[in-house]
Amino acid sequence: MSVVQHIRSAAVTAIKSLYNQDIALADIAINVTKPEFEGEYTIVVFTFTKFSRQKPEETGQTIGNYLVTNFPDLVAGFNVVKGFLNLSINNAYWIQYLQTNFNNAHSGRKPANGKKVMVEYSSPNTNKPLHLGHLRNNFLGYSIAEILKAAGYEVIKANLVNDRGIHICKSMLAWQLFAHGDTPESTGIKGDHLVGDYYVKFETLLKEQAEPIIARILENDFRDFGGAELEKVEKLAALLHKPEIQQDEEKAGKLHDDIKEIARNKTEIMQQAKIMLQQWEAGNPEVRALWSTMNGWVYDGFETTYKRLGIDFDKVYYESETYLLGKDLVEDGLRKGVLFRKEDNSVWIDLTADGLDEKLLLRGDGTSVYMTQDLGTARLKYQDFQMQQSIYVVADEQNYHFKVLKLILEKLEEPAAEGVYHLSYGMVELPAGRMKSREGTVVDADDLTEEMVNTAAEQTKASGKLQDLSEEELQRLYEIIGLGGMKFFLLRVDPKKRMIFNPKDSIDLNGFTGAFVQYAHARIKSIFREVGITDVSHLDTYRHNDSLLPLEKELIKLNEQFGEILDDAQREMSPAIIANYAFHLAQTFNSFYAEKVEGHYTYSIARAESEDKQKLRLQIISMTAHTIAQSMKLLGIDVPERM
């Protein structure tokens, strides 16, 4: 039980006893006491005046007295300022906490709660390498999974690989046309990048072929089209030429995009890609063989990237194996009357009663759409694991999709429905705006990683420290710092907010960064080396007296909060809460470490004023190192012994 919970429950007892009033634990507002006042935690008593029938100050005094008298082990003293009851927690309480946790490497972790949860994340397309946006997804998914584990859940990390579809056919087609048999081996290019290069080639060619078609449309030359398409294009072109539309930039832009899309679909190369997709679906052996080969290259590339990033999965699903699954569900839905069929044979669900639209689930030709696949996959996952919760780490542009997905599953009475949770995160943008593959502003994941590690290497060399380490050890350290910096940078922001990725800030190793927290850890380890201790377990039986200096107490208090922080992070699904906490803890340790009065370190350990103080501080920094390491682990970040 945490201090805050202790205070809550004591306050409830006090109020019951003093005012004969039943009050819920959650209704007691407790804050960390502001630094300018005496005490560590503060109870807000304004709300109690309703039944105390006293002024806030008197109410505070009364409750304070009660707590000191009846809970002396917890509350050693108090002061009241307006309606704020500032409590001084008994040092014995802190010492007791320190004593039991100073060498506990898992202090905040909760026991298993018997619940199972799946976290699906990463879920890449196999036509190009990972980029910055994927990194946020991967780090978030990994971290949330770790946080849930620490909170007592059994976690299945899942990856749903989008390994089929028109986008892969594009890469395949361009490879056939231009590669002359090139492979990752023959070119020395990482597989996912090689395949991505041909995707870009395809897009370039597509653009070239679409341009004359667009130009003709704009000149009212519709020779490329016939039938229903012709009608549509004529209509769009006529609209676009209207003067009032031309003045409306937004509308004109949208029309232009529509025309562009039609033209792109009309290109020869796009037609070929579509034919290839049909061949793939028909199981054409040649197409399937190329598909397997190129996907294989991509998987090798991804494997390398995942490994370097420290990302892993317990279960991998492939869309090529799941994309047909939703059809059974649709059949069930039709039987139950939840879905209906239109004249053209397409199948729909009517969500207008829920304030949404009608949603298509099967095309007229019987093929399924994205939603249908997701419905089927949701059922499959549930059959595989029977988890209570299924978390989808997917960008916020798909909020609507997941809202609908959950709703349809509910209407179909699928048991999987209840657990569906969309962990929606905001886009990563560059200072100049959104990343655009067409404009080549996409930040490649491998490149960025390399840059971060290089920066870490430069900074380490520039510091002139660690010259006795081997090249291997140094390389390992650069990875820890570089990757840690990258992960911390992407995780320190609330997931649901979109974030700006400023490359200059991201490689910084000062301030609110991963390196800052890692550095605090390395400093602690250096103290242990200085004192000549590698193991603190000999302090197990040591019992300190009850005097504590301000930052000694502050550090114990912060460490003690870790359990509550973990609860918050789990409830809010936010690694950012952990990152902020870890930084705050590291910052406080640094103050503790560096405070100096008249040339003497206040909290010196190697040259402590007494053996007693030395042992106490060793316990404190040992606990702090554990908590820092644990927090960072929840973010997927390692901490070094030296840096």
Add this chain to the structure above:
RNA sequence: GGACCGGUAGCUCAGCUGGAUAGAGCAGCUGCCUUCUAAGCAGCAGGCCAUUGGUUCGAAUCCAAUCCGGUUCACCA
């Protein structure tokens, strides 16, 4: 147009289940390395918490409206 999300220091972000004088980091300016790692510490400066109204003893936090930015509303995924 409907729905959803956001707007806090020059910049990037905390704080949002209502509580004290709104906090960090970066950038700027002062100091601090013969003493456990200066990737650090101490300090200065920087704010109409988008606007307006409401609820309340008390609002950055809750409610309503407005303004600005984003996403989405495909027989794409």
